[in-house]
Amino acid sequence: MSINISDKQFTEKNAPAGYWIDAKGVLTPEHLIKTIDKARDQLVGEIVVRAIELNKALAEFKIAGFGDVAAFVDLSANEYGVSVGGKKGNVTLPTYDGRYKIQRAMQDRIAFDERLQAAKALIDQCLSDWTEGASPEIHAIINRAFQTEKEGEVNTGAVLSLRRLDIADERWQQAMQAIGEAVQVVGSRAYIRVYERIGDSDQYRPIALDIAGV
Structure with a gap:
């Protein structure tokens, strides 16, 4: 050849x-x-x-x-x-027959300021006292939330999910308040997404614009 x-x-x-x-x-x-x-x-x-x-x-x-x-x-x-x-703002525009639609989506990027460290200190106090009483699952959830990712930052979604835990400890409640106040919007990302309706259903599938999705 x-x-x-x-x-x-x-x-x-x-x-x-x-x-x-x-x-x-x-x-x-x-x-x-x-x-x-x-x-x-x-x-x-x-x-x-x-x-x-x-x-x-x-x-x-x-x-x-x-x-x-x-x-x-x-x-x-x-x-x-x-x-x-x-x-600015999210908006959806369909074709007249509803077969296609496009979405303009704005997604905020968030980070935590120094108050996250105060929250972590309060949570550490709770964990120290809960060694005997808290379930291993709660320990795992908390430890996973504060693990740093490749970029050296914590997973914002995992940290914010801690606020859904129903824990009455006053220190925990203070820590959750500190987490909420530590959230800072550091920027936003904008997306254009294109969708095609699946048959005659009310479901849509995205028309992929990235190599991995094609």
Whole structure:
């Protein structure tokens, strides 16, 4: 089986004619590079170029989508003589026949300030006193909530879920109040989601816009 391989290296670095440059910056004469290495370089390069083009198209889709939805929300509000400032807030727009719908979703990113440490100290006091009486499940839930993730931050959802535990200890109640007051909105993320109705049901499935979901 013959392979039509390009002798041109896929790289943004500058190398003298007749040489390829490796990841460490070392120059290698082109005739010493194996055909399979050239084929791999060419394959990766072709996929990367297509991925960059697709990434750019998705970015343009996102920008245009948010702009169009915001403009339509304003247009709809004008029908009633009001202004709603169409850049923020969740909104769902269906097609007339209901087969498709798009959603603009805004999701806040939250973090905890220094009061979380005070809450943790109070919870540690409770755990120390509960060694004999508390169930192992509660210990596990609490310990899991305060485990740091790869980014070095605690899981906000797990910490907030502690507030659902029905524990009457006054220190626990103070800790839950501290957790609530420690919540800070540090930013928001915006999404455009597209859905298609499943048959004639009232259920919708997302039209995936990420590689993993296709």
